[in-house]
Every structure is written in structure tokens, then in C-alpha cells.
Amino acid sequence: xxxxxxxxxxxxxxxxxxxxxGEFKIQRSKxxxxxxxxxxxxxxxxxxxxxxxxxxxxxxxxxxxxxxxRLPEKGGDFNLSIIELDEGPKMMSTVVGIEPDKVEVGDKVxxxxxxxxxxxxxxxxxxxx
Amino acid sequence: MDxxxxxxxxxxxxxxxxxxxxxxxxxxxxxxxxAVYDALDDAGLSIKEVDGLFAATAxxxxxxxxxxxxxxxxxxxxxxxxxGGSSFLAHILTAAMALDAGLINVAVVAYGSNQRSAGxxxxxxxxxxxxxxxxxxxxxxAYALAAKRYMYEFNASREHLAQVAxxxxxxxxxxxxxxxxxxxxxxxxxxxxxxxxxxxxGKLDCCLVTDGAAAxxxxxxxxxxxxxxxxxxxxxxxxxxxxxxxSEMPNFTSTSAKDSGKRAFEMAGYKCSDMDTVQLYDAxxxxxxxxxxxxxxxxxxxxxxxxxxxxPGGSLPVNTNGGGLSCVHPGMYGLFxxxxxxxxxxxxxxxxxxxxxxxxxxxxxxxxxxHGNGGVLSSQVTNIWGLExxx
Numbered sequence: 001x002x003x004x005x006x007x008x009x010x011x012x013x014x015x016x017x018x019x020x021x022g023e024f025k026i027q028r029s030k031x032x033x034x035x036x037x038x039x040x041x042x043x044x045x046x047x048x049x050x051x052x053x054x055x056x057x058x059x060x061x062x063x064x065x066x067x068x069x070r071l072p073e074k075g076g077d078f079n080l081s082i083i084e085l086d087e088g089p090k091m092m093s094t095v096v097g098i099e100p101d102k103v104e105v106g107d108k109v110x111x112x113x114x115x116x117x118x119x120x121x122x123x124x125x126x127x128x129x
Numbered sequence: 130m131d132x133x134x135x136x137x138x139x140x141x142x143x144x145x146x147x148x149x150x151x152x153x154x155x156x157x158x159x160x161x162x163x164a165v166y167d168a169l170d171d172a173g174l175s176i177k178e179v180d181g182l183f184a185a186t187a188x189x190x191x192x193x194x195x196x197x198x199x200x201x202x203x204x205x206x207x208x209x210x211x212x213g214g215s216s217f218l219a220h221i222l223t224a225a226m227a228l229d230a231g232l233i234n235v236a237v238v239a240y241g242s243n244q245r246s247a248g249x250x251x252x253x254x255x256x257x258x259x260x261x262x263x264x265x266x267x268x269x270x271a272y273a274l275a276a277k278r279y280m281y282e283f284n285a286s287r288e289h290l291a292q293v294a295x296x297x298x299x300x301x302x303x304x305x306x307x308x309x310x311x312x313x314x315x316x317x318x319x320x321x322x323x324x325x326x327x328x329x330x331g332k333l334d335c336c337l338v339t340d341g342a343a344a345x346x347x348x349x350x351x352x353x354x355x356x357x358x359x360x361x362x363x364x365x366x367x368x369x370x371x372x373x374x375x376s377e378m379p380n381f382t383s384t385s386a387k388d389s390g391k392r393a394f395e396m397a398g399y400k401c402s403d404m405d406t407v408q409l410y411d412a413x414x415x416x417x418x419x420x421x422x423x424x425x426x427x428x429x430x431x432x433x434x435x436x437x438x439x440x441p442g443g444s445l446p447v448n449t450n451g452g453g454l455s456c457v458h459p460g461m462y463g464l465f466x467x468x469x470x471x472x473x474x475x476x477x478x479x480x481x482x483x484x485x486x487x488x489x490x491x492x493x494x495x496x497x498x499x500h501g502n503g504g505v506l507s508s509q510v511t512n513i514w515g516l517e518x519x520x
Contacts, residue, residue, distance in 0.1 A: 064278035064281070064381055067328040068266055068327045091259065092265065
């Protein structure tokens, strides 16, 4: 019989399935407790496969940010940022609820699950002081 | 392990470029093959002698195979690895190893593109998982994110970035081959008021979109002495990379050029202050700043203040052809970085490699550094080239 991986899914699909249930989970090493993103079959650089999915706080800080200029008829300007999660890893996302060119490095943000490109994904809202 | 085993064991004996600017009516393969034959003519060698072929483009999934078919040759060793714009500097390292090992005798490294005539920036990159859903405009969005972080960490401004574009243009004004040669100098005001693309980068912070092809011919050093031009010896070469997606870059203001540069200098037995010309892959203004710092020409955070050194007449000749910002950028610029490093040395040795206005050629240049960048500040490859007396 050829091997058929029918009862399991890969970490990318798993990530989005958790999001679809309203859970923002990322992986961490059971051994060191260290988190990483993006989701993988093993811890990058060590090959540690003893991993667990853990729900994260959704809190983060803008590590870098840009305003992508786009014609109004194509949707207009939008924000593209790198968010450093409180748990450590960085991820690409967008900060909404503010002019796309007004986001600043160091701004505190909070994750929100939305549908993007037909899948559940993470965007971030600015935390207002 | 002897890291110096391939030091100066190989040399470039021929080089050429063609269609740098606009080549409507030509396809990428035709341009690339023309550059190969021109480089072989420059070397005084025949296509029949080529037994090692190295190529990458944004038009061919298997460039080395497509090119060897087009040329009608059967390489004993070929490499079409694509690590972005730095591919060719890595091909040079592989070619040196294959030549030194005796697997091949004559290596050609080639690239071709007709992207400008074919409608604009051309990529065969797949959409990145965990990024594509946010619609990044790659590669410029990635470089904008790195630039923004750099500005934050080192109190840099768009004015600082603009100085890189100004310096590149000043060099282009001395180089009749440069695409922007006739366009006059750039001002900070022009750069800051140019159409914003992805803040903080505007149109003039971004490289040109041109057509163009290039090729070089390499042999073992003992054979190089028999060719008709001045051989340029490969003194050092090293590569490193640690990410493919910008969101995975460990430190947004520090690239693997730190490591590729360190090992290339070690192999060559030279240091930054020995470099007579420095050719850096400037796809965006932030690149030149980061690479000057990471390669060790200045401390982290100081690259933004080197305008007076890197302009023509300065103490550190950087991107002396006008760079990707003002000379040529057909999509993957690495072989053009290499060509300029080599041309400066050949001119200094007395070869006729074209005309420049006063100050465009670096007098008594003996060693050149060529640094390639690929992906989104991802793959970094450093080559150090020298005249025979530097061996």
C-alpha cells in the first residue's frame, strides 16, 4: 500500500484551521518553551519536532511599517507592517483603523481574526492609549 | 579544510554586456546568447571550448539548460541555481571550484532580460505563504520595511537615503553607457517629491527597470595568461543567506553580507581599506547603506553619512557605473556589479573597456569588491577580484 497521509494536516493548514475556530495559535518547543512563526514541521535551526500549538495573547508591537501606494480604483493605499508578537516571533500583517501612513514603529497593536483571500487570517488594530 | 584552496586559481578572461537599456524586438535568450558570444570574442575563445555553463534569469525555469541548447553545446558541468540577483556571484564561486577541480576548462556565466521592452518588472517568484494575503508589492515592500526600521533605529531620514541615489547619478553622468547618463544630476528635493511607491521609498529610491544581458568567461589562472586581455583573478568568494521572506529576516538592519564579506576577505587576504573600487547591489537606496556597514566599510548606523566618500572624487569609489539606480537594472543585477568591478581593473591595467568622462575610471585600481544581493535582502554573495600583482 502506498502511504496516504489522510488523517493529518500540515502546519500551514492547521494554523488557518485554528483561526477559523477563532483561536490565534502558534507553535513552540516543548523542550525550550521558545515560540516561532511561521508554522513549520520542526523548530527552525534545531530540527526539534517536539512542538505544541499555544494560543497567544494577540498583543504585539509594530517592528516596521510601510504605506503601500495603490490606485483608488484598485483599493487605495494600504498599510503593510511587521508585527513583533509579545511571545517573541515576528509576522507580516496590516494595521487597520488608522490612516495607512500614520502607523509608527513601536505602536502597540492587538490581533483580530478576519477573512482575507478566502481564509481566516490575522490583522492588527492599533491599541489606543 | 583550506578555505584558500581556490584563491586566485581562476580568472575572468572575457566579459560583455548587450542591450543595456532598451532592446525592443529581442527576447531574453537572444540577448543572453549575444552577450556570451561577445564575451568569448573578448576572451579570444570559441564557443566550442566552453564546457561549463552557469545561468539564471527571470524568464527561464531551467536557464542553464535552455542556454546550452541555444548555444549548441554540451556542458560537462552546469548550474542554473537561482538565489535571486546574487545568483551570478554564487555561480562564479561554483565555477571556480569546478575549474579548480578539473571538471571543466572554460566556464561561462550569463544572464539576459528584456523586461522593460516586455512590459516591466519580471519575476518568476511564487507567492509567499504567510505574506501573500497582505498584498505586499515585492520586492519593494520588503525593502521599504527594512528602510523604515533602519530609519527608526539609526535616526535616519529620507534625505539620508536620497544621498545614495544622488551619488549613483553622479557616477552615471561620467559613464556614457549608463541609462541615466544624459539626464543630469539628481537633487534631494527631486527624490523626496518623486512618486511614492511604498513609503518610505519613492520612485527615485528604486532601481531602474531596463533590458540587458551580460556574460563573463572564466578559466584556470594558468590558462588565463594565454588570452588576449588582462586576466582578473578571483581572490575571494563567499556566500550566506538566512531567509527568503522579509518577515523571516532575523534583524531588519543587518544582512548576511556581514558573513559573506568576512569570509571573502579572509580568503582574499585583504581588508576593506585595500579595496580600490566597491560595487554593491543597489536595487534600492537602503541597500548601499546596509552593505557598506555589513561589509565593514563603516560601523552600523554610519552608512547613511558617507555621501562625501562615495560620490565621484571621494575616498571610497562605490557603484562607479551608476549602479542599479542610474546605470542598468534588468531585474537581476548581479552580473553587472561584477562587470563593473572587472572593468575598473582592466581599464587600470591598460585594456580598452570603453570611455568614461574624467574621474569615471579609478586610477591605479588593483582590487575590486563585487557584492551581490538576492531576494529581499536575503542571499548575499561577495567576490573580490584583483590584478596579477595582488596575488
